[in-house]
Each structure stands twice: as structure tokens, then as C-alpha cells.
Amino acid sequence: MARKHKPCCDSEKIRRVAVWGFIIRRRDIFESIWEQISQERNMYSILVLMFLCVGCLSAVKVIVLSQNINSHIIYHARIARLLADEGHVVEMIVPSNVKIPVVMKEGNVGILWYTVPTNETFPNTKEASRMISESVMANWAFERLAKKIRFLKMGMDHWAVECSALLNDESIRMHLFNTKYDIAIVDPAALKCHVSLLYQMKIPIILLGIVPMDWTLRIPSLPSFVPSLFSTFGESMSFLERLQNTLIHFASEMLFIVLAAQSLPGTNPPARVSDVFNTVQLNFVLDDISISYPKPAMSNFIYIGDAIPEAVKTLPKEIEAFVQSAQDGVIIVSFGSYFDYLPSEVNTKLCSAFKQIPQRVVWKLKNKTACDADANKVMLLDWLPQNDLLSHGNVKLFISHCGINSILESVYHSTPILAFPASLDQPHNARRLANLGLGYEMNLRDFSTDDLTSKISAILSDETILKNIRRASELMRKRPDKPGRRLSYWVQHVVDYGSNHLKTKAYELNIFQFWCFDVLLALVIILGLTTSLLGLCLKLAYKRVMNCLRNKSKTE
Secondary structure: OOOEOHHHOOHHHHHHHHHHHHHHHOHHHHHHHHHHHHHHOOHHHHHHHHHHHHHHHOOOEEEEEOOOOHHHHHHHHHHHHHHHHOOOEEEEEEEOOOOOOHHHHOOOOEEEEEOOOOOOOOOOOHHHHHHHHHHHHOOOHHHHHHHHHHHHHHHHHHHHHHHHHHHOOHHHHHHHHHHOOOEEEEOHHHHHHHHHHHHHHOOOEEEEEOOOOOOOOOOOOOOOOOOOOOOOOOOOOOHHHHHHHHHHHHHHHHHHHHHHOOEOOOOOOOOEHHHHHOOEEEEEEOOOOOOOOOOOOOOOEEEOHHHOOOOOOOOOHHHHHHHHOOOOOEEEEEOOHHHOOOOHHHHHHHHHHHHHOOOEEEEEOOOHHHOOOOOOOEEEEOOOOHHHHHOOOOEEEEEEOOOHHHHHHHHHOOOOEEEOOOOOOHHHHHHHHHHOOOEEEOOOOOOOHHHHHHHHHHHHHOHHHHHHHHHHHHHHHOOOOOHHHHHHHHHHHHHHHOOHHHOOHHHHOOHHHHOOHHHHHHHHHHHHHHHHHHHHHHHHHHHHHHHHHHHHHHHO
8 A cells, every 4th residue: 555755645735835845945036026016016027926926837747767776766756856946746655664865854755655575675785785885896707697687587587576566556546647747757767667567658758877778779879989887897808898899788788678578567468678668758868968978969868867866955063073173185985885794805905905094084984893994083973965066165075986976076076086886887887987087996805905095085186177177067066957957948848749759760760770781781682793793704704705706716
């Protein structure tokens, strides 16, 4: 049985709250117009006020669904909050074992709960953290791959249980049917599950996340210069790297083709995941030009990486005092929810390095016994206000696993990154930052205490890194529009006009047609036939000439 967050239990109430929130946020405009109305009885001002109010009442109804992963929940919640702040009616469906992000508690986002049979979320468990740690620390590449596959299998099994709970929740289904949402924002990582819920209700879909599915979404990204998200290559590749990148590129595309061929449960008539891609209205891409390699993008791809960093809040007094009083600056250390439980040998090396450097350290670490450093030197926290800390002027460096949220926040606040990537897109992200001169990359498996202290010293004294990170921050910040307005504009745009004018006919092509394999095959056949025909003609001509020569010699 679905249960709702008390402050958000009624869609009409959410709409009213959103409208009043919009009016309050634009109160300077309304107050100015009202003053003119009061003093001059200006009919023009009255009409402007009426127009603004009509705009408020035309709010779009948006439903948001995220994969149950901490980082995914956080960035979906931030996008939901920004849309709600722009006056739209926004609700988000979340499982009962999710800890609601602060950004949702403080906003006008409605919460629709569905009950799941476990209180644990993947990968925020000791077992999952241990498994991903083992996959990173393994010495042999095959062993690392095998452990990562086991880790992903564990996640798939966990999410399948949650998906079943969502699809079988009748109250959620009834709410979706009765509310008549205008648009749904969906996580590609859980596309099959979410779309199964939305498909028959014909709710248009916007995808929100990173985009590894170039062909599936019909992006003409050639592996000759666009490195795969599953590789660590840069934009300038040698022949062997281009060969490997091409193989990785097509192998991953084949995997997505297989996944897209799966049927959607509960659909009548039966539908497949691939049927959904043709109906996707937009793709909100969790990336930014300041941290990405230049590459092709389609008209229905909107980059929203600058929407992830939140407005800065005041730090808790204890943390503020610790950071502000650090004469040599502060280093922030966080490996995300994947690494809540690091291997003991890694913690020992990190702790030893932090004791030796002059900077203070704020470290997100659940195991408080893992580091015996002086509390005035190293602050250990179960949770830290990462965005607010990174914005502090006395923070000099961010040691991170290189998740996309962490990268966007760090670059936005001009804080260089020392990356210790683990899996999935993190190795690619870390190498990309290093190639762009925004930080350094290290390996959790084989680094030493001396390596870490020297890297910290090098990055803090590297003027090129500091210059590049400031430039990237300016690129991310200096936009003609605010991220909330951009999101609101495009959501309203596709609700009003659809997206046919934004999509190419590439969606009607299969993979062989998309990459012109059929054309290449035809050219090869034509070339082969032409060569064969030319060879045959030459052979016949040769025989004719030889016959003539023989006949001539006989005559003589």
C-alpha cells in the first residue's frame, strides 16, 4: 500500500503550494505592479498581474522516478525541486527504504511512497561496499571484472525486488491514472521498470542521467574521437586505443540492444523497451561543457550539469570553526555511498598521509576506529554537507571517488580533485578530469602513503590545475539562463509542442542502417562486381589478343 508524505498528500494542495511559492519568489515583481495599481489605478498593470497569475495556474504536472541509488535519488530530487520552484506541480515516487534528501524536505515536491520488503538500499550495505572494494583491490584484471559482475548482479537482484513492489502497488497505479500527469522524468538506469508503469498511461517521458547508449538514443558518436563511457581513453587516441574503443563501443551497444529487446511486463498489447525510445521527448544529460570532451549531440539533448550544485547553506558551527581556523587550508575526503566501508589497509594509508600533511582534513567515514589522528587534525563524519564545504574559501582540495555529482559540485566551486575511481563511469570521469587538467588520478589498489602526500603537495602547488579549475567553474556558472529556468522552459516546451521537431529520423533506422553498414556492403558488392567484371573483360581481351597473334603467326 502506498503512503504519502503528510505535507504532500493532495495533488491540488501541491498545485496551490507551487503557485503561492512562485508568487512569493517573484514578490518583487508583484509588489511593484500592485503599488502602481494602488497609486495610479493603471489598467496596464492590472492586465500584467492577471497575465502573471494565469502563467502560475498553467503549471505542468510532473512525476519523477529514480533508480534507488543514493546519488541518483539526490540528483533527481534536485531537478524535481528546481521545477517545483519554477511553479510546476512535481511529485516523486520513492521506495519506503529511502532517506529523503534535504533538498526535497525543504521544497514543494510531493512524495509518493511505495513499500519494499527491505530496509537496506543497494549499494549502501556492508556486503555491497565490501564487494566493490574487493573488485577494486584485486590484482588481476579478470578477477576485478568477475567481482564487478557479481556486484552488478547483486544490485540487479535487489532492484528487481523493488521493481516488483512498485509495479504491484495498486494505489500508485491509481494515483498515476487519476492525476493525469503531463510528463514523467525517468532514470535510464531503471528504464524497464519505470516505463512498464508509465507506458499504458501514455505519459510522455524525459530521460535524466548520464548517457552511455549512443546508438540506442541515435547519437552519431564515432569511436574514432568520442571515448566510450566504459573506457579510460581521452579524445586523442592512438590506433590501438581507437581499436579498443571501437570494440568497447560496439560491445556496449550490442548489450543495450539486447536489453532494449526485452518485453515490458504488464503491457497490453505487448511492448518492448525499444518501443519506448521512439517516444522519449527529451534527454536531460547529467554533464556540462566545462568537464566534457566536445562531441556530437542531438537537438533533444539538454545539458543540465550546472543544475546539480545547490545554493550554499551555512555550515554547522562545529564544522565551520574547524574549517575556518585551518591556517593551511582544508582537504575534503568522500568516496560516496559505494565506499562507506573501505578496506583497512586503504584507511591506514590514507590516515597516515593525512597525519603528515599541513592541511586539516574533513573525512566522510563511518568506521571511526579506522583513523587515530588528532581530532584537531582530522574530523571524521558519518555524513558531510559536501556542496557547502566545497564552496568554502578555505577548502583547497577534494579527494573523491569521482561520481558525477561530486565532480559537478567540485568544479562549480573551483575545487581541484584528486580522484580514486572505483567502477562504472568513475574511471572514465577520473581520466577525463586528468586529461582536462582539472585534477590528478590515483589508484586505490597500489598507492602508497608517500605517493598520496606528494600528489597532494603537487596538486596544491600546480598553477595550471588551479587556473584550469577556475576557468571550468566560470564556464559552468556563466550561462545566459539559470538551470531552473532552462529545465522549466524545456519541460513546458515539449508539453506544449511535443518533440517531433527535435528528433531526427535516425530513430527509424536499425543499427546497420544507422552506421551505413548496408551502404558499405552495397559499395563492397558493387566494387567486387565491378572488379570481377573488369577482370573478366581483361581476361577476354587478353584471350582475343592472343588468338589474333596466333592466327597472324600461322598466316605468315
